[in-house]
Amino acid sequence: MGTAHSRALLALQHLDVPLRPELVSISGRNREELERANERFGFAEAVTDWREQVADERIELFDNTGPNAVHAEPTLAAARAGKHLVCEKPLGLTADESYELWQEAASAGVRHLCGFNYRFVPAVRFARELLEAGELGEVVHFRGRYLQSWGWDADPERWRFDPAQAGTGALGDLGSHLIDLGRYLVGEISSVSALVRTFVPGREVDDQFVATVEFENGAAGTLEASRLARGRLNSNVFEVNGSKGSLVFDLERVNELQLADGPGFRRVLVTQPDHPYLRYWWPPGHTIGWGDTFVHELGHLLEAIAGEHDVAPHGATFEDGYRCAEVVDAILRAATSGRREEVSYRT
Incomplete structure (x- = not known):
């Protein structure tokens, strides 16, 4: 994630955004790897202690892309220092930790964004616009699946397999994206x-x-994620069914939305200049990729910092990160109890 965010910040230095990011400081635990990364991205300095960044008055935006267990402490400190915030998902290891992060950021009065980058796929934003316009009628079902295969043969020492560092496995890593997409749509x-x-x-x-899952509006949903699906490298697919039509999105066909507003599905290529986020890029019909979602995401935040709009509803705030965490915790409770569990949200 550090590479994806750094690449996006570099791109934003050359795009039409109200604030141009200056790359002041990059941090990490391994000095050798850190210096190698900084050769590519060109931050003004590289440090091995995030506390130096929190204390640095030059830094106005603190972007935390570290492992899940190091989301809370540095981000809380940065909020208390009055810095605008980006934190990768899942926001915290638990709903309690995520709630604390949201409350601290809200109290500090800073802009805050949780890294659910799939909101910034043009086709996903276009799907939201269709739903808001009532094109699908009453929504009755959301089904989402996120399948990868790397979990069979992965190094067992990776932090993603350590509950102290990751919290959960496929649920928090992949499932949190499905939960957020369901909430967003x-x-x-x-x-x-x-x-x-x-x-x-x-x-x-x-x-x-x-x-x-059951949504508050009465719609039903099914969510599935696995890191053991042989042959699936990054298959993130969702479908929304309504009384007047349906839509399907497949991340492996990132520029397309399948829309059924008649007897069958038709393919919509979401690459027109008036489609969401496409003003950053190329002539009509020219496609974008996965990495560009981070450009859209961080560009959206820069616009919010400049006062052009709020982070919500199209960007995920720390409140969204917290609410996702409540659903994750409820799924864990339901799996343990064998019963349906209610999801309760704090304010």
Whole structure:
């Protein structure tokens, strides 16, 4: 994620945004790897202690792309120092930790964004616009699946397999994206039932989960994520069904939206200049890629800092990160209890 965000900040130095990011400082734990990364991105300095960045008055935006366990402490400190905030998802290891981050950022009066970058795929934003306009009618079902395969053969020492560093496995890593997309497109989730499983011997985090959810507006949903789906490298697909039509998005066809507003589906190529976020880029019909979602995301935040709009509703705030965490925790409770669990949100 550090590479994706750094690349995006470099790109934004040359695009039409109200504030041009200046790359002041990059931090990491391994000095050798840090220096190698900085050769590519050109930050003014590289440090091995994030506290130096929090104390640095030149830094106005603090972007935390570290492992999940180091989201809370540095980001809380940066909020108290009055810096605008980006924190990768999941926001915290638990809903309690995520709530604290949201409350601290809100109290500090700074702009805050949680890294659910798929909101910034033009086709996803276009899907939201269609839903808001009532083109699909009453939404009755959301189904999302996020499948990868790297979990079978991965190094067991990776931090993503350590519950102390990651919190959860496929649920927090991939499932949080599905939860956020469901919330962004359909609405709040009110209750869940779930199965959470680990298949690799000795592994302490989940390999996959399946959940059925109910939205506050009465729509039903199914969510599934796995890091053990052989042949699936990054298959993030969602479908929304309504009383007047349906839509389907597939991340591996990132520039397209499938729309059924008649007897069958038609393919919409979301690459026109008036489509969301396409003003940054190329002539009509020219496509973009996964990495460009981070450009859109951080550009959106820079516009918010400049006062052009709020981070919400199209950017995920720390409140969105917290609400996603409540759903994650409810899925874990449901998997343990074998019963449907209500999702409660604090204000």
